[in-house]
Amino acid sequence: MNIVRDESLPRIDYDHVMSLTKASAHAWTEKDAILYALGIGMGADPLDETELRFVYEDGLKVFPTFPVAVGFHGGALEDIGIDYRYVLHGEHAVTLHRPFPASGRASAASRISGAWDKGAAKGAIFSQEKILTLDGDTQPLATLQTTSFARAEGGFGGPRDGQPSPHRPPSRSPDHILRIATTPGQALLYRQSGDLNPLHADPGTARAAGYERPILHGLCSFAICCRAVMATYCNFDPSRIQHHQVRFSAPVYPGETLAIALWKDGKTVSFEARVESRGITAIRNGLTLLTE
Known part of the structure; x- marks a missing residue:
């Protein structure tokens, strides 16, 4: 595929990118938690009472990756000026600091935690950290990390080295x-x-x-x-x-x-x-x- 960046987008500047922050608000209900669990395949067997707890409001449990859906929108990545026609989702992570409630409202603070230039015509990597805090609390509820591979943004002048090394599985056969x-x-x-x-x-x-x-x-x-x-x-x-x-x-x-x-x-x-x-x-x- 011939990748040509949309020149109507603003030029990406490394210092500006690394200064980006964004605040957002998020709300969710038990119905959202249930819909998410159904969407990832929970409850396929309605007689499996273990999985039923994630898709039935009586004693509802929240699936631990649900925060990525709650905080999906409204982050600093949106303000970089990336040409989204050529963006691939590279990595994702969630850290749970406390049990995630089945319903609630939270504020979020996001920032660009890293930007790496792979070179002209080779793309760039941008990483965002987003911290969710339940309204009325001061301690973080969950932290989300999103890394995107922007294939049209190489050559913007950022560092080439320093990206965190990926986790490596053991060399033995799977358990x-x-x-x-x-x-x-x-x-x-x-x-x-x-x-x-x-x-x-x-x-x-x-x-x-x-x-x-x-x-x-x-x-x-x-x-x-x-x-x-x-x-x-x-x-x-x-x-x-x-x-x-x-x-x-x-x-x-x-x-x-x-x-x-x-x-x-x-x-x-x-x-x-x-x-x-x-x-x-x-x-x-x-x-x-x-x-x-």
Whole structure:
């Protein structure tokens, strides 16, 4: 693909980018938490009482990656001036400082935590930190980290080195492999949690972007990997998840099955996810930190 930046966008300046901050407000209800859990595949078996707790208001539990949907919009990344026609979601992480409530209102403060220039015609990396604080509180509720690969922004003058190294899984064979199937209509349901990009719904948009059909949201795969960790090591107790992060490496099509390889070392769980039918790795460098 010939990548030509939209010259009507403002020129990117490193010092300006690193000074960007943004405040935003977010609100959510039990219905939002349930819709999110349904969108990531929870409750597929309505008789599974363990998963039912995440999709039924009686004794509702909040899935630990739900904060990424709550805080999806309204961040400093939006103000850089990136040409979003050529942006790929690179990495994502959530850190839970306290149990996330099933409903509430929160303020958020975001900043650009890093910007790296890979060189002209090679793209650039931008990373954003966003801290959610429940209204009326002073201590953080959750921290979200978003990293984007902006393919049209290389050569803006930022540093080439210093990007954090990705987490590496152990070299041994996986301790467990858990296969979780997605459904053909899953992206249509997941998008109701806030990411309405037509790439995940409209066949024409997907084909124009080089895909054979609409793709699954990366953040849905992000949550499915957390499902695998919870099922294997936590008995679906959301309080056991302290931190969850991934690096996106290939798209997943709705209806495909993710084979999630898991390694556990103490409180550290490493993971990667493959679509075996196509022989591709969709999620790399996965890391979940567990509480005691």
